[in-house]
Amino acid sequence: REPFIASWKGRIAPGQISHEVASNLDLFPTLAAVATAPLPSNTIFDGRDLSPVLFEGKSRPVRDHFYYHQGECRALR
Numbered sequence: 001r002e003p004f005i006a007s008w009k010g011r012i013a014p015g016q017i018s019h020e021v022a023s024n025l026d027l028f029p030t031l032a033a034v035a036t037a038p039l040p041s042n043t044i045f046d047g048r049d050l051s052p053v054l055f056e057g058k059s060r061p062v063r064d065h066f067y068y069h070q071g072e073c074r075a076l077r
Contacts, residue, residue, distance in 0.1 A: 008054075011054075011055055012055060013057065016057060018053055018057070020050075020059060022053075023047065026047040026048050026049070026050050028045065028047055029047045029050075030047070030049050032049075033049040034051055
């Protein structure tokens with residue numbers, strides 16, 4: 001587990017703390033959503049858009065499984 005700090009004046013509330021589990025795989029879909037760039041529909045992305053967590057303080061959609069990788073699959077939660 002590693003901390004993640006996000007700051008965006010006027011968009012992310014100061015002092016907001018979330019205990020949601022996320023992955024670096026979530027960065028691409030999140031940045032695409034923030035940029036209003038559509039993701040290709042013919043590709044499956046493992047990451048999820050975190051913008052509701054960052055901007056609205058909501059919980060992220062529940063995943064059935066969460067895989068931890070370090071070159072290979074190390075754990076399944």
